[in-house]
Amino acid sequence: MSSSAANPRTLFRKVWDAHVVAEGRDAPSLLYVDLHLVHEVTSPQAFDALRAAGRPVRRPDLTVATMDHNVPTLDGPITDPLARDQLEALRRNCDEFGVRLFGTGSGREGIVHVIGPELGLTQPGLTIVCGDSHTSTHGAFGALAFGIGTSEVGHVLATQTLPQVRPQTMEVRFEGDLPFGLTAKDMVLAAIGQLGVSGGRGHVVEYTGAAVRALSMEGRMTVCNMSIEAGARAGMVAADDTTFAYLEGRPGAPQGAEWEQALDEWRALRTDDGASYDDSVVVDVTTLKPQVTWGTNPGMVLPVDGVVPDPGDYDDPEQREAVERALRYMDLAPGTPLVDVRIDKVFIGSCTNARIEDLRTAASVVAGKRVAAGVQAIVVPGSARVKHQAEEEGLHEVFESAGFEWRRAGCSMCLGMNPDILQPGERCASTSNRNFEGRQGAGGRTHLLSPAMAAAAALTGHFTDVRELG
Amino acid sequence: MRPLPSVTGSVAVLDRADVDTDQIIPKQFLKRIERTGYGEFLFFDWMKDPDFELHRYPGASILVSGPNFGCGSSREHAAWALEDFGFDVVIAPSFGDIFRTNAVNTGLAPIALPAEQIAQLREAVDAVNELTVDLERLEITSTSGLRIPFELDAHTQETLVHGLDDIARTLMREAEIDAYEATHTARFDTRALPA
Numbered sequence: 001m002s003s004s005a006a007n008p009r010t011l012f013r014k015v016w017d018a019h020v021v022a023e024g025r026d027a028p029s030l031l032y033v034d035l036h037l038v039h040e041v042t043s044p045q046a047f048d049a050l051r052a053a054g055r056p057v058r059r060p061d062l063t064v065a066t067m068d069h070n071v072p073t074l075d076g077p078i079t080d081p082l083a084r085d086q087l088e089a090l091r092r093n094c095d096e097f098g099v100r101l102f103g104t105g106s107g108r109e110g111i112v113h114v115i116g117p118e119l120g121l122t123q124p125g126l127t128i129v130c131g132d133s134h135t136s137t138h139g140a141f142g143a144l145a146f147g148i149g150t151s152e153v154g155h156v157l158a159t160q161t162l163p164q165v166r167p168q169t170m171e172v173r174f175e176g177d178l179p180f181g182l183t184a185k186d187m188v189l190a191a192i193g194q195l196g197v198s199g200g201r202g203h204v205v206e207y208t209g210a211a212v213r214a215l216s217m218e219g220r221m222t223v224c225n226m227s228i229e230a231g232a233r234a235g236m237v238a239a240d241d242t243t244f245a246y247l248e249g250r251p252g253a254p255q256g257a258e259w260e261q262a263l264d265e266w267r268a269l270r271t272d273d274g275a276s277y278d279d280s281v282v283v284d285v286t287t288l289k290p291q292v293t294w295g296t297n298p299g300m301v302l303p304v305d306g307v308v309p310d311p312g313d314y315d316d317p318e319q320r321e322a323v324e325r326a327l328r329y330m331d332l333a334p335g336t337p338l339v340d341v342r343i344d345k346v347f348i349g350s351c352t353n354a355r356i357e358d359l360r361t362a363a364s365v366v367a368g369k370r371v372a373a374g375v376q377a378i379v380v381p382g383s384a385r386v387k388h389q390a391e392e393e394g395l396h397e398v399f400e401s402a403g404f405e406w407r408r409a410g411c412s413m414c415l416g417m418n419p420d421i422l423q424p425g426e427r428c429a430s431t432s433n434r435n436f437e438g439r440q441g442a443g444g445r446t447h448l449l450s451p452a453m454a455a456a457a458a459l460t461g462h463f464t465d466v467r468e469l470g
Numbered sequence: 471m472r473p474l475p476s477v478t479g480s481v482a483v484l485d486r487a488d489v490d491t492d493q494i495i496p497k498q499f500l501k502r503i504e505r506t507g508y509g510e511f512l513f514f515d516w517m518k519d520p521d522f523e524l525h526r527y528p529g530a531s532i533l534v535s536g537p538n539f540g541c542g543s544s545r546e547h548a549a550w551a552l553e554d555f556g557f558d559v560v561i562a563p564s565f566g567d568i569f570r571t572n573a574v575n576t577g578l579a580p581i582a583l584p585a586e587q588i589a590q591l592r593e594a595v596d597a598v599n600e601l602t603v604d605l606e607r608l609e610i611t612s613t614s615g616l617r618i619p620f621e622l623d624a625h626t627q628e629t630l631v632h633g634l635d636d637i638a639r640t641l642m643r644e645a646e647i648d649a650y651e652a653t654h655t656a657r658f659d660t661r662a663l664p665a
C-alpha cells in the first residue's frame with residue numbers, strides 16, 4: 001500500500017470525494033449520507049414537513065432513531081406531558097415512515113452518539129449526520145460526521161443527501177505522551193483552550209499524533225465529541241487496529257468475507273504522506289495537567305492547579321468584558337485557586353463521557369470511599385447497554401456504596417430537558433461538554449472535567465487533582 | 471418559506487461575542503413539536519433582566535451581534551425564535567456553522583461583515599435607526615448615505631430572496647442520486663438489526 005500517492009489527499013478529502021453525488025459549481029455539492037441518526041427533539045418538525053409534502057423517507061434502511069434527550073433517568077412513568085408527547089411523536093413518526101426505533105425499554109436505547117458506535121453502525125469512511133451538534137463524536141472511527149438542523153433532517157429523510165459547501169481542513173496534532181492519570185477529556189479541553197471556541201469554525205479537524213493513537217475508541221470519541229466546542233464542523237481520527245477491534249462482531253458491522261474486504265478499504269482511509277491541511281495546530285501533552293473549566297464556554301479552561309483569571313489581565317476590551325461576565329455568572333473571584341472552589345453536584349454522564357471505560361475510570365477513583373457531605377452525585381450511563389455492562393461488572397455497587405445515585409440511560413443533566421437539573425446558584429462538576437449559562441438549569445454553574453476528576457471532586461467536595469487523592 | 475428580497479427596519483444591537491443557541495432559546499422550549507411560536511421565549515433567561523440590551527429596541531427587524539453568533543447546539547429552534555420574534559436579518563462578524571445554515575433554511579438572513587464595517591453601521595444607526603438590507607443587490611444602505619456591500623454565495627442568496635424549498639431543488643436531481651446509489655452498496659440495513 002503506497003501512501004505517497006501522486007495526488008495526496010487528507011482522510012477528510014477521501015471520505016468527502018467518495019460521497020459527492022454531484023459537484024457544485026455555483027451551488028454547493030450534493031453529499032450522500034450513509035447513516036442518519038434521529039432523536040425526539042430535532043425531528044418532529046422534519047417529519048411534519050415530509051407529511052405535508054407527501055414525501056416518503058428515501059432510505060429507512062440507513063436511518064435509525066432513539067430516545068435520549070427527554071427521557072427520565074429515575075424509574076417510573078414520564079410525568080412531563082410535553083416530553084411524553086414528543087417521545088410519542090417520535091414513535092408515531094417511526095411507525096408511519098418505517099424507521100427503526102430503539103425506544104425506551106428496548107434495551108438498546110441510549111444517547112444517540114453512544115448507540116451508533118455500540119450497534120456497529122458507525123464505521124470508517126461513512127458520512128453520518130444527526131440533528132445534534134455532537135454528531136462529531138462518530139468521527140472517532142474515521143467517518144465524516146456532523147450535526148445538522150431540523151430543516152436538514154427533513155432534507156436527508158427525503159433525499160438521503162445534503163447540499164454542502166466543502167469545509168476547510170485542520171490538523172490538531174497531540175504531541176508527546178499523555179502523563180499517567182490524564183485522559184482524553186483533558187486533551188480535548190486543553191485543545192479547545194488553545195484554539196478558542198471559534199478556532200475551528202468552517203473546518204473539519206483531523207486529530208493526529210501518538211497520544212491519539214494510544215487512546216481507546218472511547219477516548220477518541222471523547223475527543224471528537226468536543227470538536228464542535230472549538231467551533232469545528234467535525235472531528236476525525238483515522239481508523240486503525242483499535243478501531244477494527246472495537247467494531248468486529250457488532251450487529252451492524254460487516255461479517256465474514258465482507259469484513260475482510262471492509263478492512264482493506266478502511267486501512268486506506270488515512271491522510272497520505274504529502275497531503276496538506278489548510279491549518280495546523282500542535283498541542284503538547286507532555287506536561288498536561290487535569291483540566292477544569294472556570295467560565296461559561298468550554299474555551300475558558302485551566303489546569304486544576306490554576307487560579308481564576310483576573311479580567312484586568314486582558315488587554316482586549318471585548319475579552320475583558322466576556323471574562324467579567326463569566327465570573328459574575330459563575331460567582332467566582334479573580335485569583336481564587338480552582339482547588340478551593342466547592343461544588344454542590346456531580347454529574348457523570350453525557351455523550352462525551354458515559355461509556356463503559358468512563359464509568360470504570362470513575363468507579364476506580366471512588367471505590368471504597370464516600371461522597372463528601374452535602375454533595376449530590378449521579379451517574380447516568382450513556383446507554384441501556386452501557387448500564388447493563390456496568391452492572392455485570394458490579395460498577396453500580398461501587399458507585400452506590402460510595403453514595404452516588406445510579407440512574408437509567410439518557411442525556412439527563414447534560415442539558416436538563418428531563419427532571420435532572422441544577423437549581424439556580426448550584427455549582428456542578430460535570431463530565432459533559434457545555435458550560436454555557438443555564439445549560440444544566442437556569443442559574444446553574446457548570447464546570448467541565450474528566451470522569452476521574454469529577455469522581456475526585458465528589459469525594460472531596462471541591463476540585464481536586466485526582467492524582468493526589470490518597 | 472417567505473421570500474426575502476429586501477428588509478427595511480430598525481436595528482437591535484447585542485454587543486457580545488459567542489452568543490450560543492442555549493441562550494437564544496433554552497432547552498425547556500425544545501419539547502414543543504411545532505415549528506412556530508418560539509418568539510416569546512427568545513433569550514428567555516436574559517430577557518428577565520430589565521437591563522438586557524434587547525429591551526431597548528422594540529420592533530427591530532435587524533439584529534447586530536458579535537463574532538461566532540449562534541455557536542453551540544444545532545437546535546434550529548434558535549433561528550425559528552429569532553424569526554418569530556420579528557428579526558429578518560442577523561449581522562455579525564461570523565456565525566456558528568450550523569446556525570448559519572439553519573438561519574437560511576428559516577428565511578432569516580445571516581450576513582457576515584468585518585468588525586470595522588459593523589462599527590460604521592452602528593454609527594449610522596446611532597444617528598437614525600433605520601437600515602435597508604437588500605438581498606438582491608447585496609448591499610446595506612441607510613438614509614444618511616451609508617452603503618456597505620456584503621457577500622452571500624449564489625445558492626444562499628437565491629434561497630433567501632425567493633424563499634425556496636431546498637428539498638424540492640434537490641429532488642430535481644433525483645436521477646443523480648439514483649445513479650450514485652446504483653454504484654454504492656449499503657453496509658447495513660438498520661431495519662435488520664437484532665432487537
Ligand code: SF4
Pocket residue numbers: 068069111112113132134350351352410411414415432433
Ligand atoms: S448527552 Fe448532551 S450533548 Fe450529548 S446528545 Fe445528549 S444533550 Fe446533546
